[in-house]
Amino acid sequence: MTPERRDSPGQTPDNVSTASRARDFFSVPAPVKRIFDRFPLVTYPSNDLPHSAWSDRRGNRLYVFTDAAGARHGRPSFNPQCLKWQAYLRFVGIDFDVIPSNNHASPSGALPFLIPAHPVNNNTPIPSSKLQKWAIEQVHCEEEQQLDLRFEVYASLLDHRIRNAWLYTLYLDPEEFAAVAKPLYVDPSSNNSAVRTALAMQLQQAARTEILKTSSYIDVGALEAEASDAFEALSTLLGDNLHFFNRPNPGLFDASVFAYTHLILDEKLGWRRNRLGQLLRQHENLVQHRERLLKFF
Amino acid sequence: MVLELHVWGPAFSLPSIDAQCLAAIAYLSLTLPQDAWVLVASSDPSVSPTCELPALKNDSTWVSRFRNIVDYLRQYSNGEWDLDQNLTGLEKADNIAFSAFLESRAQSLLDLSLYVTSQNYYNSTSPSYGAILQWPNQWILPPKIHTAAKDRTEHLGLSSLDLDAIEEQRKREHSAAVAAGHVPKNLIPRPRDTVSSLLGKTSQQNQFKLEALTAELFEPLEEILGDKKYFLHMSEGGPTSLDCLALGYLSLALVPELPHPWLRDAMRNKAPFVTAYTERQRQKIFGIVNVEHALSPNSAKRSSSILPWQVPQRARLATVSSTLYNTLADAIPVWKDIRMHRRIKDEIEENSEIAGIERRMLSIVADTWTKDVWLSVGTVVGGIAALAGYLVWNSSGGEVEYEDGDEDDELQFTLPDQPMQVGDMLAGL
Numbered sequence: 001m002t003p004e005r006r007d008s009p010g011q012t013p014d015n016v017s018t019a020s021r022a023r024d025f026f027s028v029p030a031p032v033k034r035i036f037d038r039f040p041l042v043t044y045p046s047n048d049l050p051h052s053a054w055s056d057r058r059g060n061r062l063y064v065f066t067d068a069a070g071a072r073h074g075r076p077s078f079n080p081q082c083l084k085w086q087a088y089l090r091f092v093g094i095d096f097d098v099i100p101s102n103n104h105a106s107p108s109g110a111l112p113f114l115i116p117a118h119p120v121n122n123n124t125p126i127p128s129s130k131l132q133k134w135a136i137e138q139v140h141c142e143e144e145q146q147l148d149l150r151f152e153v154y155a156s157l158l159d160h161r162i163r164n165a166w167l168y169t170l171y172l173d174p175e176e177f178a179a180v181a182k183p184l185y186v187d188p189s190s191n192n193s194a195v196r197t198a199l200a201m202q203l204q205q206a207a208r209t210e211i212l213k214t215s216s217y218i219d220v221g222a223l224e225a226e227a228s229d230a231f232e233a234l235s236t237l238l239g240d241n242l243h244f245f246n247r248p249n250p251g252l253f254d255a256s257v258f259a260y261t262h263l264i265l266d267e268k269l270g271w272r273r274n275r276l277g278q279l280l281r282q283h284e285n286l287v288q289h290r291e292r293l294l295k296f297f
Numbered sequence: 298m299v300l301e302l303h304v305w306g307p308a309f310s311l312p313s314i315d316a317q318c319l320a321a322i323a324y325l326s327l328t329l330p331q332d333a334w335v336l337v338a339s340s341d342p343s344v345s346p347t348c349e350l351p352a353l354k355n356d357s358t359w360v361s362r363f364r365n366i367v368d369y370l371r372q373y374s375n376g377e378w379d380l381d382q383n384l385t386g387l388e389k390a391d392n393i394a395f396s397a398f399l400e401s402r403a404q405s406l407l408d409l410s411l412y413v414t415s416q417n418y419y420n421s422t423s424p425s426y427g428a429i430l431q432w433p434n435q436w437i438l439p440p441k442i443h444t445a446a447k448d449r450t451e452h453l454g455l456s457s458l459d460l461d462a463i464e465e466q467r468k469r470e471h472s473a474a475v476a477a478g479h480v481p482k483n484l485i486p487r488p489r490d491t492v493s494s495l496l497g498k499t500s501q502q503n504q505f506k507l508e509a510l511t512a513e514l515f516e517p518l519e520e521i522l523g524d525k526k527y528f529l530h531m532s533e534g535g536p537t538s539l540d541c542l543a544l545g546y547l548s549l550a551l552v553p554e555l556p557h558p559w560l561r562d563a564m565r566n567k568a569p570f571v572t573a574y575t576e577r578q579r580q581k582i583f584g585i586v587n588v589e590h591a592l593s594p595n596s597a598k599r600s601s602s603i604l605p606w607q608v609p610q611r612a613r614l615a616t617v618s619s620t621l622y623n624t625l626a627d628a629i630p631v632w633k634d635i636r637m638h639r640r641i642k643d644e645i646e647e648n649s650e651i652a653g654i655e656r657r658m659l660s661i662v663a664d665t666w667t668k669d670v671w672l673s674v675g676t677v678v679g680g681i682a683a684l685a686g687y688l689v690w691n692s693s694g695g696e697v698e699y700e701d702g703d704e705d706d707e708l709q710f711t712l713p714d715q716p717m718q719v720g721d722m723l724a725g726l
Contacts, residue, residue: 149521150517157393222364234390
């Protein structure tokens with residue numbers, strides 16, 4: 001490069017030559033360009049959109065974590081958040097189809113979400129935070145939070161105490177994770193063991209981050225004790241009533257409790273030790289409450 | 298044996314800056330005789346093996362967290378030091394449920410008020426931490442606590458209280474507008490946001506959200522307290538652990554003088570009974586506490602507070618250096634990764650419950666990560682070497698050319714070649 005530059009002051013239109021040399025410097029060398037000109041070698045026709053047995057359903061569609069068989073028979077989802085809304089919509093008497101899905105399919109990144117049947121051609125999904133409002137518009141059921149001051153207070157037992165214990169048991173207890181969570185959340189996603197390992201670690205990391213938001217280390221004993229307290233409080237609140245807050249029909253609070261109690265007591269999931277199950281079985285009325293509500297499915 | 302309660306130090310004329318610590322202080326001062334315990338404002342979680350405050354020390358036993366301390370005191374005193382023994386049925390359930398409710402809802406509101414609202418954090422909370430922390434923790438802990446509070450409240454979608462986050466977003470939008478090239482840089486308006494203007498007019502949505510959040514917390518509390526003297530009992534029943542917990546959270550909402558007191562205003566408007574209750578209990582149990590009460594070695598000053606303060610030990614050299622070492626190590630990119638992998642490997646080796654295949658997979662993953670780390674070390678070193686090489690090579694070439702140009706032609710001097718410019722720029726760095 002240096003000898004070439006030495007010549008340059010002698011050349012007449014100096015501006016032009018400087019600019020063209022700069023362009024040469026960045027242009028693709030001819031042999032490389034010839035190779036790349038041969039691409040693409042083959043162009044395949046584009047793939048069809050994925051088609052499944054559920055794409056042509058026209059009713060209300062609720063997207064939840066479940067497997068194909070469970071979806072066909074409308075069985076309870078294995079994810080507490082999904083099961084809560086699935087149960088609530090059942091309880092208030094809205095017809096819907098259950099469609100197996102996962103987080104990546106959701107516009108908000110979280111399941112469940114619902115695509116309503118009406119108006120037709122409306123593809124705006126309803127996220128779980130707006131599902132109750134939608135259900136109230138559909139069937140004019142009550143907004144239960146307004147009826148009892150204890151609703152929100154006792155709901156925080158489920159949303160924090162029991163949820164944290166659930167997250168620990170399902171994701172961070174190595175035995176339960178291998179026996180329950182892995183077959184449900186990880187294995188259906190891929191057959192490749194490296195992908196599975198990575199997914200499993202991501203799930204566990206997410207659960208750990210969630211628990212560590214409220215404490216600086218994970219104290220298993222404290223988590224279990226808090227869950228046990230929470231079950232006791234819920235059991236006292238339910239008392240001898242059929243449903244929470246002595247309502248004639250099950251509602252949102254019953255759905256929230258059922259979402260956890262059903263999964264904790266469901267032997268089909270293959271729990272190993274099921275510490276939470278042992279704690280829950282001490283409260284006979286909660287166990288019966290779950291059995292009563294299971295008849296809706 | 299005198300029990301030692303280690304807590305975060307005093308702030309805002311309250312005995313501690315942390316709600317759980319305040320609750321523990323209230324619980325101990327209501328249950329224990331005055332000479333059975335001392336209060337140490339150590340303000341350093343590493344004093345306890347659990348790395349958490351509040352922590353109760355009895356000889357060599359450490360118990361942390363409010364709930365565990367309550368349980369420990371009940372066992373330790375054979376049921377004598379227990380505020381919850383007279384609770385029946387629904388009261389017991391309410392005690393548990395309202396505690397969980399306070400710990401989740403009130404904590405996030407305190408996070409929003411004291412940490413996420415930038416004006417409050419920089420003008421009040423951060424200086425308060427500065428007053429109670431020792432070097433070097435005063436530079437390390439507050440940013441950590443600040444970030445943790447932001448993470449905890451992220452899901453509420455109120456980051457617009459946080460001026461840092463707004464500034465970042467505006468910079469992004471600003472540079473997007475500049476990049477689009479439609480607007481000259483100096484014509485893009487840069488309004489100066491304050492929290493009051495955000496809350497006042499630009500963001501009514503925020504105000505609705507805050508309104509809803511504070512109502513969700515205060516309305517049930519107001520309703521259960523009613524005109525009773527305590528949350529669960531009439532005056533003869535005495536306070537319960539729920540009263541202590543509520544005092545901890547509510548006094549931090551009510552007492553601090555903040556530049557932007559939206560939480561206190563909401564509390565006064567929505568829950569007059571709860572406000573009066575908090576003020577009354579706080580006077581009775583905490584009194585007015587200054588930083589000198591907790592930290593001054595002068596015992597006359599200490600005894601003017603109603604709490605049994607004991608001066609915390611000065612940090613030992615070993616503690617300071619281990620804090621510095623850990624912080625530094627975790628701040629250096631590649632080293633941090635190595636430390637994390639080592640921890641994971643230790644965890645795998647310790648945890649014998651992990652089955653064969655999974656164990657192998659995990660250690661393979663850990664190994665690949667280690668390789669990744671060394672690969673990135675190699676890349677960084679190689680990159681620096683390449684850059685240095687390029688500079689050396691280029692500066693020698695450039696110099697020759699520069700001299701030539703100077704002698705021969707003026708035009709060459711005004712229009713230097715592209716490669717040389719780059720070289721100069723890099724050498725300037």
